[in-house]
Amino acid sequence: MTVQGNYYDGQSAKRHRVELRVEEDIAYVTGESVDRSAPLGSLHVSEQLGAAPRLITFADGAFCEIQDHAALNALLAQTGYREHMTARWQRDWRWIAASAIVCIVLGIGGYFYGLPLFAKVVANTISDDMASRIGHEALDGLDGAYFKPTQLPEARRHELTEKFRRLTISNSKFLNVDLEFRASKVMGPNAFALPGNIIVVTDALVNIAKDDNEIMGVLAHEAGHLEKKHGLRLMVQASAVGVITTAYIGDISSILASVPAVLLQAKYSRNFESEADRYGAFLLRKNGISPHYLGDILERLGESRKQKSNAVFDYLASHPMTEERVRELEKAENEN
Amino acid sequence: MEAATETVQESGALSFKFTGNGKEYFGIWIVNLLLSIVTLGIYSAWAKVRRMQYFYRNTSLAESHFDYHGSPTMILKGRLIVVALLVAYNLAERFSPPLAMIAFVCLAAGMPFLLMRSLRFKLFNSSYRGLRFHFKGSLGGAYKVFLMWPILSAITLYTLAPVWHQRLKDYQHNNSAYGKANFSFNVPVSAFYKIYLTVGAVLIGLIVAIGFLFGGAIFEQIKSTAGGGNGYMNPKTMLLLFTFPLMIFGVGLLLRPYFAARFQNLIWNNTHLGPHRFVSNISARKLLLIEVTNMIGIIFTLGLFKPFAVIRTMQYKLESLALIPHGDLESFVASQEAQVSATGQEAADLFDIDIAL
Numbered sequence A: 001m002t003v004q005g006n007y008y009d010g011q012s013a014k015r016h017r018v019e020l021r022v023e024e025d026i027a028y029v030t031g032e033s034v035d036r037s038a039p040l041g042s043l044h045v046s047e048q049l050g051a052a053p054r055l056i057t058f059a060d061g062a063f064c065e066i067q068d069h070a071a072l073n074a075l076l077a078q079t080g081y082r083e084h085m086t087a088r089w090q091r092d093w094r095w096i097a098a099s100a101i102v103c104i105v106l107g108i109g110g111y112f113y114g115l116p117l118f119a120k121v122v123a124n125t126i127s128d129d130m131a132s133r134i135g136h137e138a139l140d141g142l143d144g145a146y147f148k149p150t151q152l153p154e155a156r157r158h159e160l161t162e163k164f165r166r167l168t169i170s171n172s173k174f175l176n177v178d179l180e181f182r183a184s185k186v187m188g189p190n191a192f193a194l195p196g197n198i199i200v201v202t203d204a205l206v207n208i209a210k211d212d213n214e215i216m217g218v219l220a221h222e223a224g225h226l227e228k229k230h231g232l233r234l235m236v237q238a239s240a241v242g243v244i245t246t247a248y249i250g251d252i253s254s255i256l257a258s259v260p261a262v263l264l265q266a267k268y269s270r271n272f273e274s275e276a277d278r279y280g281a282f283l284l285r286k287n288g289i290s291p292h293y294l295g296d297i298l299e300r301l302g303e304s305r306k307q308k309s310n311a312v313f314d315y316l317a318s319h320p321m322t323e324e325r326v327r328e329l330e331k332a333e334n335e336n
Numbered sequence B: 001m002e003a004a005t006e007t008v009q010e011s012g013a014l015s016f017k018f019t020g021n022g023k024e025y026f027g028i029w030i031v032n033l034l035l036s037i038v039t040l041g042i043y044s045a046w047a048k049v050r051r052m053q054y055f056y057r058n059t060s061l062a063e064s065h066f067d068y069h070g071s072p073t074m075i076l077k078g079r080l081i082v083v084a085l086l087v088a089y090n091l092a093e094r095f096s097p098p099l100a101m102i103a104f105v106c107l108a109a110g111m112p113f114l115l116m117r118s119l120r121f122k123l124f125n126s127s128y129r130g131l132r133f134h135f136k137g138s139l140g141g142a143y144k145v146f147l148m149w150p151i152l153s154a155i156t157l158y159t160l161a162p163v164w165h166q167r168l169k170d171y172q173h174n175n176s177a178y179g180k181a182n183f184s185f186n187v188p189v190s191a192f193y194k195i196y197l198t199v200g201a202v203l204i205g206l207i208v209a210i211g212f213l214f215g216g217a218i219f220e221q222i223k224s225t226a227g228g229g230n231g232y233m234n235p236k237t238m239l240l241l242f243t244f245p246l247m248i249f250g251v252g253l254l255l256r257p258y259f260a261a262r263f264q265n266l267i268w269n270n271t272h273l274g275p276h277r278f279v280s281n282i283s284a285r286k287l288l289l290i291e292v293t294n295m296i297g298i299i300f301t302l303g304l305f306k307p308f309a310v311i312r313t314m315q316y317k318l319e320s321l322a323l324i325p326h327g328d329l330e331s332f333v334a335s336q337e338a339q340v341s342a343t344g345q346e347a348a349d350l351f352d353i354d355i356a357l
Helices: A069-078 A084-087 A093-125 A128-145 A154-169 A201-207 A211-228 A230-249 A259-286 A292-308 A312-316 A322-334 B003-011 B022-038 B043-058 B072-095 B096-125 B139-155 B159-174 B189-225 B235-269 B284-300 B306-319 B329-334 B344-351
Strands: A002-008 A016-023 A026-031 A035-037 A052-059 A063-066 A178-183 A190-194 A198-203 B014-018 B059-061 B064-068 B126-128 B131-135 B176-179 B179-184 B270-275 B274-281 B320-322
Touching: A002 A069, A016 A063, A016 A069, A052 B096, A063 A069, A063 A230, A069 B131, A084 A198, A084 B022, A093 A230, A093 B022, A128 A178, A128 A190, A128 A198, A128 A230, A154 A259, A154 B306, A178 A201, A190 A211, A198 A201, A201 A211, A201 A292, A211 A259, A230 A259, A259 A292, A259 A322, A292 B022, A322 B344, B014 B306, B022 B043, B022 B064, B043 B059, B043 B064, B043 B072, B059 B072, B072 B096, B096 B126, B096 B131, B096 B139, B131 B179, B139 B159, B159 B176, B159 B179, B159 B189, B189 B235, B235 B270, B235 B284, B284 B306, B306 B320
Parallel strands: A178 A198
Antiparallel strands: A002 A016, A002 A063, A016 A026, A026 A035, A052 A063, A190 A198, B014 B059, B014 B320, B059 B064, B064 B126, B126 B131, B131 B176, B176 B179, B179 B270, B270 B274, B274 B320
């Protein structure tokens, strides 16, 4: 039994038409100015890659290129040759389907469980110095775009800073928070935490509060975000999703790649909000303040928000479940 | 009779043929992906060899095939080097900014060397009819195209970027060889400027148009929907801020295939191998159609369309390329022999750095 092929010596590109045959575990290649043989064990047979020719390579790099797949497979079957298992999996639809299913399951699992876990680990390795640099950079950016200097009198700011310091000092492992006051038309009554233990609170929030304990409630909630490093975790998650999608989709711009990150952010941040609420309630109770203050101001903020908000985007909003959160806080109060 | 054969060969362009298909490649791709995930990325070096072999062996010119010879362990070594450099840089950045500065300078100084080695790896491990390609670019040349020109183009606010691009292609194509035959490439910088200026003008025009049409509306919406809330920045605002770059991205998406097609044509229409020349007639419109449908496919199959997308693009790009032989290609190719300098010893030192060039 013989198979037709082309022989190349690996030193020149000259093509030799040859025939390949196997006798007693010795392969013979004969044809146009070629006559060589080698024991089967010294030859390498390339795996079958679709319509591509298969190569039978000698130890010195010379090889036979064979296009006749059926004839070669028959010859190989006679010699008892067995392809590498990976090469067989690549053609077997059962393995292909199983691989696809496992990849999809791993992808979904990684997205919902692996990624948050990874972000948590990475966020914990980010040094305070680095976090503070990130936070201050973000604050500088916001100062340029949205904020004006605060209009609150200095005494008032000092009073709130002191109250908040007393609140946080009660918790032994806490956190020297840098409380920043800003005025902003665009942000309205708002407060948020930035990496590096920065909490920004707007004048409008201070003014909308009916009791300082309400402000303390909001600040305790933000302190929860800092304590749990939510900001850093979101950042790590967003960049990880960005990197993976970019690597995966390849040429397509990283802007598109960050779409899943943003969508994911909304879902993650709902979990983060309730975690911060629990921490806030804990901090308030520790200082003898009822958690209902946080619930009260949340409700008021929800009201002021409803009047302005655009319903289309409400599904994605990071604080959509005010009522549920208020209920949870009331529960926290009853436990008190 | 002699003259007749001569004209046939002069006009007889030999197209590159690609016999890969999406269904076959899907099997290779998904098994590669699974094994890469399960081995935490280590298998990806073996995966690359399988992928490259599939692409190369399914590519033919004048009924002879290409082959890829990269060794998985060398590819893994290259990847480990890159990962180690990035980790070192990040650690330095965390612990001390001055150290990070030094690490950055070292990285910048070492990169041209690594990139030159990776070009050599890529060509040395590519063969046609059993004979390998070579890259002979000098280290000095690598420093010019991978360090000097990027810096010059950055400090001139990228007005010199087309020059950098031209020098890079010049470095790659004029230093490549097949057997004893050299590739040559000769395109004036002005041709690069022409494409960059055309693309730049269209891009600016479209961005200005989008800015006029949507900019005001977006700003109004940000103003009216923001406010309220007590947590992170309002996602509504974020989403709207997002729309604008997305539109710009859309414009970029439309222009990118045009850019890629113009450059493939410019570069290959001016590249010779010995006395033979290449001809490329890729159409920007067809490439755009392929890329847009690919992207839709990838998004709606959550990525499973990827291998089909890769094959479609590759098939179109390869089959738009042809070689116009001058005289008898068979005797030219058959007379090519390995260069003595390309010893096995040299090949053993090569490793791959996975940066697309």
